[in-house]
Amino acid sequence: MRGRRGRSRRGNGPEARTGGEQISVTQSGEAQAASGGTANSGYRGPVSEAGSDWAGVRVSGTGPAIAAAPDAFANSGYIHQMNVGTLHMNARTAQEPASAPLPRRAFLAESRLPEKGKFPPSFLLRSDYKVVPFHGRRQELADLVAWCEDEEEIGLRLVTGPGGQGKTRLALEMIGWAEGRKWTAGRLRTDCDERTLRELCALPGDALAVVDYAEARPELLASLLTAAGERPAGLGRLRLLLLARSSGEWWTQARVTAPDRAAALMYDAEYELPALFGAAEDRPLMFREAVRRFAEAGGYPTEGVEPFEELVEDRFSSALALHMAALAALLDRDESLPASETFRDAAGRVLDHEQRYWSATARAAGLPDHRPRTLRAAMTAVTCCGAADRDEAVRLMECVPDLTGEHRRVLGQYADWAHQLHPGEHWLNPLEPDPLAERLVADALAQQPELTAALGRAAHAPHQQGTLWTVLARTAARFPAVREAFPEILANGSDSLWLAGAMVASYLPRPDLLQPALTDSVGTVGDPAFLLGAVQTMPHSHRNCDLKIAAAEQALRRYRAAERNIPAEAELHASLADGLVSANRFEEALESLRTAADLYRGLAHDEPDRYGGEYVRVLSNYAVQLTNCGHHREALEMCAQAFAAAERHCEADDWFTRAQIWWVRSSVLKGLKRPEKAYKAMVKAVEEWRTETRHSPAVRAYLPITLMNLANRLSDLGRHDEALAVIEESVEGFREQERLHPDPLNPSLPQALINYSQCLYACDRPQEGRAVLVEAVRRLLRLTEHHSPRLPLLWEALRLWGIRLHKSDFADPAVRAEYQELATIQQRDDWPTDGLRGEVAFVVMMDYGLKLADAGEQEAGAHWMNQAFALLPKDAGPRLRAVAKPPAPKP
16 A cells, blocks of 8 residues: 555544344354444444454544534633543633743642631532541552552553542542652643643653543543653653543543553553442441541531441442531531431531531622522532633623522622632632532422523533533433433523533443433534534444434535535535444445445545545445445445555555455455455454554554454354354453443443354353353343343343253253343333344243243243233234143143
């Protein structure tokens, strides 16, 4: 290959998933996958093809969302952030002057608790004030100290855990350790610019930089990793300690886009922090210690405050939960409340006392309206949106329902009150810690419905919009009723608010919290540039395919109705195809890819440097989808065109593109029933991926999928022992990926396990094969709880499990237990009773009932057979109805 390189944007890592995941079980009990596939943002993702195989499809992009969006996002200076797996645009803060010392420009100042009586109760729970002495974590501290003292010049660690688990406090202890040894150390400010980060990473001597809410700061993290990768040798040790609630989509994205030197540090970097008080017997002592420290700091009497028997419950294993219970008991000491009330709802009790403090300070500040509802609404707006300066804070207060229409001077009084109430990095700062904030938002939206529309109007600046969706999603995860407010918020917000929601939703651990409301509201987005921005920015995966499809279709309608924008239309058609493939709508995807290929062909002819690479990738995807839809000879011709286009537009060392095209060619040859040639083409793809992995470790996430395809090719040739060895390497690769960035909505591993199970059976290892299949089913059960499009895959896996059990020895207690588990799963009343699921449920329950009856358990057998007849699908064929006979009456 030679000549110019087309633009190759690589996004998050691949997943072995999608439409082709739908495995149909033949009468022989073998699994066959339906055709289809999906992709991930920035480069091809895997697709399933016939025979439980995966090939490649890509998602292209013409630039970041802010490049396509109007002035609301362009040149705004905001920082993209993600929180709890989201994209969160953080408030700009008053930057330190360039002449300030580097530590002041880079790190947050140390927090100090105000004088007694001059702070709200919530301050006692904040980790930065260190009211309760650091406790435990000896092993974690020792490991981090050893990591810091290692001779490696650059090191990176990611510490994850739920809110309140103690991540920030652990990091503060490490900062103190480092400062005691003359290191430059601290928590990075959210407004650190690239210059400051480069200076920090080039500073002579040892340095420790802590990034709190790392999942909420993609731009800062990307700049930091780039600066770390460019650090000259011999300057000393640089340690980057990242804190996040979880890894997932954001971590994958950061690793793939990081420079190779930094990306190599991100493998095996994660440590999940366990609960601090896992041993229930330690909790009473820690409760008393927290009560004593809170009382000393706040000036409260402690008489009569004792530990309670509910401390043994698991909900008090985290540091914050136990400390909140201790503070609630202390504050409620004079309330004559039963202890059970305090401990049942510690967050609610602390929040009540917090709001009393707000009222007292509002009266002291002379605010004209200091009713609890007004102050609660104001602080909800502050927590949900924040403000970067006083003018922005005044505009925010004007949106509070009870303050609308007030004079600017009065609004300024409320802004100043909120500013002084919770000092911090920004001009207006949220209520902390997070559980209190979430409870405040949930209560306020339930008690003051008019606040819903106000929040949509209030989130004007980009950072406010990102913060709003982040807080709402986090709150909805604990208080589901909050989701009812989302349509009203969107109806009263701007186009940019919708775009911010789409960006946030793509990175949530549970995208279903936001995406239904966003999908339903695409028709209200006035400017198609915002829809295009969402399509370009969202990483493509099964997690957000419905939203991506809706946004792409709506944007295409808008562009066709106005002045044509060929590059935008080409990108939208390609992205629409990716979403359609993930949604198992294969013929529609084929039509979108055909249109995208035609458009990119003209663009690549006119501007090869800009569009040549995109043209190659669309041709490859088109070839895959052609073969998935049965058009194998046309697919082979399209594959040849992709090779020719790659020769013109890609450089000789572009192993990435070559691997993808070999992958596609193998898929096409498999469809043409040329197994030997398909095998050889997949061998070439594996070789190219291994070469690319050596040069760029960030792309090694593709290797497990390619190996899975190679194993399938070997199985097609009857070389099952060789296939088993390759599949085992593939499954281990998927397990490593899961350890590095867990994602409960990623079907890659369960699908790989299904193939692994099939290979084990082919190698006459049925017990191992069934155990692997059971693991796959249990993983799919968790996945489909929040992602219903994968239910057909689960039902097919259940059918396969039933076939395997039918051929097993029912006298084996393990087999009987699995039968019981499988039949119980089929009792779900929220699944359809006809079609695929109905047939599977009928067969499983009937078979289990017959097995029980044959074993002499007539009553139990009759029960399950009756359950089966209750679910007999309406579309069951005559043959099924003929052989199905009602159970004999009990003697």
